[in-house]
Amino acid sequence: MTATTRRRQVPEPRPMATAPSTGMAETAPPSVVLNGLGMSFSGKHVLRDVDMEVRPGQFVALVGPSGAGKSTLLRLINGSHRPTQGSVSVLGVNPAMCSRKDLQLLRTRVGFVFQQFGLVGRLSALENVLMGALGSLKLPRYGISTYPIALRERAVANLERVGLLDERFQRCDTLSGGQQQRVAIARTLMQEAEIVLADEPVASLDPSASLSVLRTLKKLSAEDGFTVVCSLHQVDLALQISDRVVAVRGGSLIMDTPTAEASEEAIRAIYQQAKDDRS
Amino acid sequence: MNSTLQDRRSAREGTRPSPMPAPVARWPRASAATLGIPLAYLAVTAFGTWWIDIRPEALAAGFGDIARLLERMVPPTTGPLPDLLALALETLWIAIAGTGLATLASVFLAAAASRRYTGPRAIQWLARTIIIVTRAVPSLIFAILFVRIFGLGPLAGGLAIAFHSVGMIGKMMADVFEEQDPAPREAIAAVGASRTQNFVSTTLTRALPALASLVLYRLDINIRASAVLGLVGAGGIGVALQTAIGSLNYQRAAGIIAVIVAMLLVLELVSYLVQRAVAEHAGEHTQSQLFRAGRQPASPGWDRARITRTAGAVAAVALFLYSLGQLALNPARLGQAWDNALALLSGFVPPVFTADVALGIFESVIMALTATSFGVAAGLVIAVLSTGHLVRFEPLAVGLRGIVVVLRGIPDIIYALVFVAALGLGPFAGFLALSLSCTALASKFFTDSLQNVDPAPLRALEATGANRLQVFVSGVWPQFVPSFIGNSLFTSDLALRESAVLGIVGAGGIGFLLDESVATLHYQQTAGILIGLIVVVVALESVARWARRKVI
Ligand SMILES: Nc1ncnc2c1ncn2[C@@H]1O[C@H](COP(=O)(O)OP(=O)(O)OP(=O)(O)O)[C@@H](O)[C@H]1O
Numbered sequence: 162m163t164a165t166t167r168r169r170q171v172p173e174p175r176p177m178a179t180a181p182s183t184g185m186a187e188t189a190p191p192s193v194v195l196n197g198l199g200m201s202f203s204g205k206h207v208l209r210d211v212d213m214e215v216r217p218g219q220f221v222a223l224v225g226p227s228g229a230g231k232s233t234l235l236r237l238i239n240g241s242h243r244p245t246q247g248s249v250s251v252l253g254v255n256p257a258m259c260s261r262k263d264l265q266l267l268r269t270r271v272g273f274v275f276q277q278f279g280l281v282g283r284l285s286a287l288e289n290v291l292m293g294a295l296g297s298l299k300l301p302r303y304g305i306s307t308y309p310i311a312l313r314e315r316a317v318a319n320l321e322r323v324g325l326l327d328e329r330f331q332r333c334d335t336l337s338g339g340q341q342q343r344v345a346i347a348r349t350l351m352q353e354a355e356i357v358l359a360d361e362p363v364a365s366l367d368p369s370a371s372l373s374v375l376r377t378l379k380k381l382s383a384e385d386g387f388t389v390v391c392s393l394h395q396v397d398l399a400l401q402i403s404d405r406v407v408a409v410r411g412g413s414l415i416m417d418t419p420t421a422e423a424s425e426e427a428i429r430a431i432y433q434q435a436k437d438d439r440s
Numbered sequence: 441m442n443s444t445l446q447d448r449r450s451a452r453e454g455t456r457p458s459p460m461p462a463p464v465a466r467w468p469r470a471s472a473a474t475l476g477i478p479l480a481y482l483a484v485t486a487f488g489t490w491w492i493d494i495r496p497e498a499l500a501a502g503f504g505d506i507a508r509l510l511e512r513m514v515p516p517t518t519g520p521l522p523d524l525l526a527l528a529l530e531t532l533w534i535a536i537a538g539t540g541l542a543t544l545a546s547v548f549l550a551a552a553a554s555r556r557y558t559g560p561r562a563i564q565w566l567a568r569t570i571i572i573v574t575r576a577v578p579s580l581i582f583a584i585l586f587v588r589i590f591g592l593g594p595l596a597g598g599l600a601i602a603f604h605s606v607g608m609i610g611k612m613m614a615d616v617f618e619e620q621d622p623a624p625r626e627a628i629a630a631v632g633a634s635r636t637q638n639f640v641s642t643t644l645t646r647a648l649p650a651l652a653s654l655v656l657y658r659l660d661i662n663i664r665a666s667a668v669l670g671l672v673g674a675g676g677i678g679v680a681l682q683t684a685i686g687s688l689n690y691q692r693a694a695g696i697i698a699v700i701v702a703m704l705l706v707l708e709l710v711s712y713l714v715q716r717a718v719a720e721h722a723g724e725h726t727q728s729q730l731f732r733a734g735r736q737p738a739s740p741g742w743d744r745a746r747i748t749r750t751a752g753a754v755a756a757v758a759l760f761l762y763s764l765g766q767l768a769l770n771p772a773r774l775g776q777a778w779d780n781a782l783a784l785l786s787g788f789v790p791p792v793f794t795a796d797v798a799l800g801i802f803e804s805v806i807m808a809l810t811a812t813s814f815g816v817a818a819g820l821v822i823a824v825l826s827t828g829h830l831v832r833f834e835p836l837a838v839g840l841r842g843i844v845v846v847l848r849g850i851p852d853i854i855y856a857l858v859f860v861a862a863l864g865l866g867p868f869a870g871f872l873a874l875s876l877s878c879t880a881l882a883s884k885f886f887t888d889s890l891q892n893v894d895p896a897p898l899r900a901l902e903a904t905g906a907n908r909l910q911v912f913v914s915g916v917w918p919q920f921v922p923s924f925i926g927n928s929l930f931t932s933d934l935a936l937r938e939s940a941v942l943g944i945v946g947a948g949g950i951g952f953l954l955d956e957s958v959a960t961l962h963y964q965q966t967a968g969i970l971i972g973l974i975v976v977v978v979a980l981e982s983v984a985r986w987a988r989r990k991v992i
């Protein structure tokens with residue numbers, strides 16, 4: 162499969178419920194463009210010749226066996242790694258060519274949700290959510306009251322949107338895993354990001370919490386119109402939630418189809434084959 | 441802090457279910473270290489006993505002299521009490537101001553020294569050097585230098601306390617930072633926060649409970665240290681003691697020592713209560729709801745916990761600022777201080793080492809190690825007698841523990857002062873002083889870890905019909921050995937730092953030459969002494985760390 166045919170399969174973005182702040186239209190430039198992207202760590206190839214284009218507002222599920230390079234791909238998009246080949250363009254910016262300041266600026270526009278949540282356990286949910294707005298502030302902050310009231314109100318509203326209004330003053334390490342991931346998502350909402358990258362956001366949650374967290378993410382993305390690229394291990398969840406499924410194996414894209422056309426068997430076969438390869 | 445961490449670790453390691461195998465399994469595995477270190481220690485002790493000339497007759501004669509001096513100390517008097525109380529308060533301000541300054545500085549130092557630091561290598565290297573050097577130089581030595589720069593008074597004292605503590609607090613903070621889970625830091629970097637914002641929001645906030653208990657623990661040590669800074673003119677109650685001893689007014693000296701000990705014991709109690717309150721507050725099991733709902737959903741409300749928290753923080757800051765004000769910072773004098781500092785620093789080059797310097801440092805090391813051996817032996821006896829594993833006689837245990845508390849309340853250099861007055865100048869007085877403080881320290885450590893021995897294997901042994909001695913040898917001792925060795929090495933670490941300053945009051949070692957070189961403006965020699973001392977302290981500390989790793 163060549164890069165061109167793959168790109169032709171990219172589904173059109175759905176009409177958006179609300180226009181995002183940048184006022185993107187259907188013809189808006191793509192959120193993410195990967196061009197001949199390659200990555201190797203000390204000579205070992207982890208990603209090879211990846212071409213991909215993500216339209217604004219799309220919810221992309223990234224699937225593939227362990228070690229396929231999903232996390233690496235997401236880190237390349239967010240500028241945590243520099244590609245060794247090809248180029249990345251995020252919201253029209255190449256993170257690899259950015260100065261540190263510009264990268265910081267770009268990161269305020271790109272949210273990242275981690276498998277391990279990355280919350281400060283001894284602080285309240287509200288304060289953790291407020292930290293998502295640090296990129297728009299100059300000085301360091303400590304304590305809820307040091308954030309401007311407008312931000313605090315937005316933070317409470319975002320906690321309400323993920324269903325945690327009553328837990329806003331609770332210590333984060335006393336919340337359940339699903340609740341913690343919701344706090345992390347609310348924190349990302351504070352950035353008013355145009356893209357949200359999620360690296361196995363539900364891998365440490367039980368199945369029902371997983372589905373409900375992903376549904377929340379999907380709902381928010383539809384409401385605010387942000388793009389989501391989300392790596393997932395659970396094929397069924399990927400098929401339920403996403404608009405488009407991209408499969409990675411051994412560092413190459415081996416499948417890229419609209420979710421409606423994807424077959425569960427084909428994806429499972431990818432995992433199975435990886436197992437066979439190993440044994 | 442060191443000791444408690446060790447104790448916790450050794451207690452954990454000691455809880456392996458089988459009571460017997462430890463000594464059998466351990467000896468062949470780490471024989472070089474486990475045999476070499478005690479043998480080396482015994483050799484040094486034997487040599488030290490000869491060098492310092494510790495003979496039973498000398499000891500007996502010494503005790504006679506000390507008894508005669510103590511007789512001249514009764515009844516103790518204090519002189520004008522308000523003056524003495526003012527000096528006691530000044531001691532407290534010096535300790536608080538110094539600890540606060542050290543805390544502020546050590547946050548930056550720890551951030552730069554930690555393995556997580558991503559900035560320039562040179563800055564990290566500099567921060568690590570500052571931590572190592574300031575830890576190796578005792579506060580009394582800093583005080584001598586700062587008195588030369590800032591003149592007599594509490595400013596020199598506060599800075600001396602700050603400089604010596606910054607290394608220890610910085611080191612422990614850096615450890616705390618390094619042990620943190622990197623996930624929150626990465627998450628906040630991904631929202632586009634600056635490095636400073638990220639440090640405050642994720643690293644510092646998470647370290648705060650550890651920092652609070654660390655600072656309180658250090659404050660405890662610093663109050664003890666500031667009580668004697670007056671001996672070199674750096675303010676506090678030690679000034680009165682110095683005057684009394686200088687004018688051979690032993691009754692007043694005894695009264696002042698009594699006031700110092702009472703003050704230290706009271707403050708230790710206060711600090712224990714504060715530490716417990718802080719620890720309870722920071723504990724994992726505090727309520728999950730951090731704030732009450734306020735009037736608006738975005739503003740937390742006030743409840744008792746939040747009021748206490750805020751009031752505590754405000755009081756701590758106010759106390760720190762007030763004590764800073766009490767350091768008698770005089771802008772006019774600062775200009776002169778700059779010139780003095782330049783003169784001192786430029787006088788340092790090139791450093792000069794002489795045979796006398798080497799001999800002085802050598803004597804300090806010998807005094808410290810020999811006293812550690814005696815102190816560890818005596819401390820072990822006291823600890824065994826007061827923990828009831830071998831002897832169960834409650835009044836004896838309570839009495840011994842009371843004596844240890846009082847012994848620990850008196851700073852080493854005060855013992856040295858008294859012993860020099862009774863026995864004359866020389867390392868014998870220093871050795872006796874160090875032995876007393878090592879005994880007190882070691883018996884405290886040993887008692888704590890003997891009490892934390894896992895009782896399950898002991899019960900099992902008792903059930904087989906073993907007598908108390910057998911239970912002790914086979915059940916208690918193997919569990920106790922790792923912490924015994926760790927704490928002994930830690931004691932020798934502390935003793936070395938102390939023995940370097942005892943010479944200031946004439947009790948042997950390098951302190952005398954150091955004090956004299958500053959007083960006579962032989963700064964090149966001062967620099968030589970400082971460098972030699974730092975090298976020796978750091979080297980012995982590394983050996984101790986290596987040994988602890990090998991043996992435990
Ligand atoms: N910083 C790094 N240095 C060296 N090798 C790395 C680094 N990061 C990732 N790799 C390697 O790259 C390969 C892909 O890793 P990656 O984490 O992207 O896989 P993944 O698809 O996210 O796997 P998983 O599903 O287990 O999270 C692995 O072989 C991994 O060992």
Ligand SMILES: [Mg+2]
Binds near residue numbers: 231232233360361
């Ligand atoms: Mg991964």
